[in-house]
Amino acid sequence: MATSSRPPSLRLGQQDLKCRLGCGFYGTPQCEMLCSKCFRERNDKQRKKQKAGESHAATGSGSSNNIERRLPKPKPLEKEKESDQTSSTLPLQKKKFNVPSVLQKTLQAGQKIAQQRGYVPDPTESQFILQFRQLRIPDDGKRKLKSDIQRLDSEIRKYMNNYSSKNVDELSDLVQNTYTKVADIVHNDPRFEIATNEDRDSAIDFFEKVVMTQNHKYLFSPYFTTDEENDVKVQKRIRQLSWITAKHLECNIDEVNAEARDLVYNAISELVGIDSFYSPQEKLQCTVRCCRHIFELLKRATGGPASADDFLPALIFVVLKANPVRLHSNINFVTRFTNASRVMSGEGGYYFTNLCSAIAFIENLNGESLGITNEEFDAFMSGQQPYSTPWESALLACESLHLISENMKRMEVLQKRNTVISTGITQFEKELIEFQNEVTEKVDTVMAKAPLNLLPIKTPSYLISQARSHLNPENAVAAVGGHYQANLLSNSIQSPPTITNHTDSSGLALKDTSIGRLSPLPQHQLHQPADQLFASPIFNYTPFDAVSLLEESSSEPADVLLLGSEFHGGLTNINYDFDLSDQSGENSTADESKLNLDEFDPLRTAPAATPAPVIAPHTDTVAVASAATASENSLLDTTTDSLIDSDLPVTNNVLLPSPLKPEVNYRGFSNFDIPSISCNTGEFSSLEPTSQPLPGSDQ
């Protein structure tokens, strides 16, 4: 304690190793950082001084006295220092958990000698004196109490010094009997008559506290007991059991939760703190505080007042993780020397009992009590099985390490999930393959049962080919069956029936026109698109021209005939048809002349009249084309005319040719009843007058 010259850092400088007196030689810690020569010289000096001077009235601990004597100090300062020493060493003594337990006994021996030499009231004692004064009991009672304290104190010392064979139970009985006696006196003696019950209890408490604190050094872990051995045993045992987690104990402590950890830390520090107090009451209070922290923890974990079923495992966990020093000594000290009623009843007693049972449980722990097999338990105890507990990593006081362990835990969980998923995937794959096999098998069996017979398809094709060979000469039948054949047969085969169709339709058209005006028109519409669907626009034109030519030649007299009888009807028919053509024309060519088209019907006849005579005598296809373009162009011209001029003079002139031209136009438009086709042809004919001669020339 006095050798506080040790540098605070672990690294020693060169200077620190040298002799303190500065002689240049190296010093050693054994010689208090002096070199051997200086050390011897100083010791000689000191011895002389001791002989000459008075003996130290030391009250400090023996070890500190020894060191103190060796230190070279000027004499006048010595006394001051000494008084400092006593005041500074005693608080240190109070916090004696700093001192290793091995030193404890020698320390106590030293203290004994020190106390016998002289009496100087130390701070603890003066505190007691103050408390004694504050006790609210009559002065007579105080005097009685004081004498009892002194009597018990001296009895304990006498027992410790005199008896050759010492028994801790005897000592315990002695103390307990005194307690009962004192309690009896306090409660029944007339000197305490006026005091309240609380004051009497505090007087009894005070008695116990004073005696125990003053005699702690004798009564705590007495050398004639096996307390110290047990301490070591328990400590070792708990160290071996460090692998135990909250899970093993089935307690509701979340080791990873920071809040829970804090509470456990609090409980642990209280539990460890038991050793730092002298009196049994204070030790019990520590226990109570520790247990309250645990209850707080459990309340948060379970959400209600915790029962013993939850509490005991949690306490065991805390004891295991705290591994308090001198556990047995403390427990035994309390059980032996505190008022028996205190341990047997009250909150402190209950918690203390729980602590005792927790220790008993730890001492008798086996695999069964942890819910694991004994083999596992042995493996853990011998260290064969590696372990890592979140708590241990937290104890390393390194947050990152704790994080690592937390993450490791999480990773483990994720890994588990991953394996579940991957096994699921493989399983699914297997199932898929199985399913596929199943399906193919089923298909195979079905196929085997009912083999795919291609014959029914083959035979019709043969039949068709046969039928075709039969049907080809018969054109009349082919008119109906031609469409079906066209789908099945190749183009080469397809071409002849279309030709026949053309001839048929043209033939029909000729017949129809000869019969009447109204009926043939829809017939043409019905028959012709079938061919035109498969034909290109270029080829499309050829039948049109062919038909128109044929019709022009034939229709002229028919029109003439009609003029006389049904002029109006013919006109209305034409008009009506033009209305239809207008709609088709709107989509394509006549965008720019939309307004004109509305007035188209009557005027149409007028310009048509002019080309009509041109067409009638014509023989060349080019002339027809030019006529068509002319008619188209004339459409625009005539419309302008129609706006300016009145209908009457024109119509009169064009009455005769008008049916002719509309028929050509009509036919052309009626052919392209499907808008897209009609548009194309219309545009084709109108915009490309030069291209028209080419198909025309081909013909």
Added chain:
Amino acid sequence: MSSRRTRSGPILNFKAVLLGEGCVGKTSLVLRYMEDKFNSQHLSTLQASFVTKKITLPDERRAQLNIWDTAGQERFHALGPIYYRGSDGALLVYDITDQDSFQKVKSWVRELKQMLGSDITLIIVGNKTDLEDQRAIDYESAVQYARTVGAQYVETSAKENEGVTELFELLTQLMLDQRQQQSPLTAATAAGGGAHNHSDAINVADDLDVDRLDDGQEGNNESHRSCCGI
């Protein structure tokens, strides 16, 4: 003067342990008892494993009851002696729907008799009477057993709050009587009319029995007498 001292003197302190298998409702019994008598604020204190309560019996005798809950798990069974050492009474709780818990009570009784002799007041408590339809141990056999071991038998329902207060009052009553029997000196000093008080206590206990256990009255009285007569 002596009577004054009885009032102002130290209230007799009793320690009673709750023994029984896990999940038989030990804690619920305590919670129910404390809840009914105190405002809920008292219970907002963290725990239900250790409760202390001052009781004034109908005959104006006062006592402080310390109830120690114990962990019911089988692995802590061996720790029992640490708890019941020095206790004045024991409540042996079992679940009337659970035959195993009754067997556990029997083993506790054997152990207590062996360790503490007849110094301890025993009350066997059949809890969960609200689950009457699932009853596994009938009332008569339980009473019969209690009589053979010199214990009281009480049935309660912590859930429905049936017989809970009565249970603890009976316990206090019996422990007070026991204390007076054990130390006649204390009993004599404690009350001037000690004998009178004693008879009162028995009467009250009998009344309690009558109130609650109609058909088992005789058996209970017998067991009561045997309990006190030691």
